[in-house]
Amino acid sequence: MKRVLFINVFGEGHINPTIGLVKELMNRGKKVTYIAGEEFREKIEKAGATFIGHKTMEFPKTFGPPNGEAPFKMPENVEAPFKMLDTLKEMIEEIIEAALNSSEQYDYIIYDSMFFIGNELGRILKVPAICSVTTFAMNENTKILGEETKEMGSKIQEFSNSPLYKEFFAHLQGKYGIKLPDLSTIFNGSGMINIVYTSKYFQIHGERFDERYKFIGPSIADRNEDMDFSLENNNKKKLIYISLGTIFNNSINFYESCFKAFGNMDAKIIMSVGNNTDISAFKSIPSNFIVRNYVPQLKVLKQADVFITHGGMNSTSEGLYYDVPLVLIPQTIDQPAVANRVAQLGAGIVIDKDKVTPEILKQSVVKILTGDNFKMNSEKIGKSLREAGGYKKGVDEILNLCDIHEEVAAGNEK
Incomplete structure (x- = not known):
């Protein structure tokens, strides 16, 4: 029995796409061990893998939205990589x-790019x-991320040149034989092959990547998640789904804007507000809203007509996989690039995070619902994502690489 080691170091958006791969590998007779943050134990063990927990990597509070209101902005006075060094080590x-x-x-081994x-x-x-x-694949030919990431990149470069970093990796080299990696390529795929969870059509400059990059589309698999509300829609009302993901999701002002925008609309609204938001704090929730701390996203997207999202790669891909047009309010890191790609391909509307109002939210949703092009273009992207092959294609590529590796190793022994 072949044994596979998964290694992951960050949040839901990095874990969820791999669950389908884990299940498919086991379906094909492989034994999977998965190293990840302890908070993902239940999710990974539910998928059937052997779990090993590691210390959780948490960004400093100054990385996130102060008081849950302001969108992400890299503070000028925070030396984030240095502050996180002890935890990182x-x-x-x-x-x-x-x-x-x-x-x-x-x-x-299969490891997250981070x-x-x-x-x-x-x-x-x-x-x-x-x-x-x-996220999107990146190489030296695709400078695609936003200003926040460029700023983070400069701090990462500063960090990689610091005595603290060099001392740490001198320790790792002496103890384990690990060579000092170039952190300037941290966002580039460095594997023998790189499994990318999008289609070549949706990938920015997809033609600029060689055969080491395998574009398999979203890894959509049944997550066995329970839902405590009904999606029945006997009145055939439009279904609007709202979620800002698992990190930048605690802005009370944003949710209140959604109540004002859609409270009087003849539509059913499902809104996920994240585990850090106290739903009882809302003064009045309109009768056409279902508000939960957590929503089984895939189940809702299968029936949604519009998805209002932060533009995270995982959420965006899942929406488009089910042909859902998007209203995107990107917050940080790769999200502006993802949102701009959706808009470029005509499948959604981007709203500046600093210009969100109830009026703009409603206008954007109405524009999508009353025009055919958004739906048509989301279907085109969705078709490319589904045809990319998903987790089954990913496992095909992984096993093919391993077969080639074994053949080469056997040849060398002769």
Whole structure:
């Protein structure tokens, strides 16, 4: 039985796309061990993998929206990578120790692109290393991210040149033989192959990537999630779904704007407000709204007519997979690039995060619902995402690489 090691270091948007791969690998007789933050134990064990928890990597509060109101902006006075170094060091060593000292002999590893020593760990284990890329693929020819990410990139570069970083990796090299990686390529796929959860059509400059990049589309798999409300719509009302994802989702002002925008609309509104929002704090929730801290997103998207989203790659891809046009309010990192790509292909409308009003929200939704082009273009993208093959195609590519690796290894032994 072949043994697979997954390594992941960040949030839901990095974990969820891999669940389909995990299940499919096991369906094909592979044994999967998954190293991730302890908060994902239940989700991963529910998928059937053996779970190993590591210290959770949390961004400083100054990274997020102060008081839950202001959208993300990299503060000028925060040296985020330096503040996170102690946690980063502990997390990386926990993962390395778990991988190298396991009683299992892994045949290959699959690591999230943000785990920037994944390829090095594969080299030390002498097994193929596959990179999981949960946003747009990037290389030296595709400078596609927004100003916030460029700012973060400069801080990452500063961090990589610091004595603290070099001292830490000198320690890792001496103890484990890990070579110092170039953090300037942290967003680039570094695996022997790179599994990218979008289609070549939706990928920005998809023609600029070689065969090491495997565009498989979203990894849509049944998450076995319960729902405590009904999606029955006997009156055939339009269904609007609203969610700002799992990180930038605690803006009371935004949710109040949605109440004002859609409270009198002849439509059914489902709104996910995140676990950090106290729903009882809302003064009055309109009767056509269903508001929950967490919503089984895939189940809702199957029936939604419009999706109002922060433009995270995972949520955007899931909406488009089900042909749903989007209203996008990008907050940070890759979200502006994702939102602009949707708008460029005619499948949605982008609203500046600093210019959200009830009037603009309603106008955007009405424009999408009354025009055919948005739906037609979302269907075109959705078709490309579904035809990319999903998690089954991803597993095909992974196993093909491993077969080639074994053949090469056998040839070298002769």
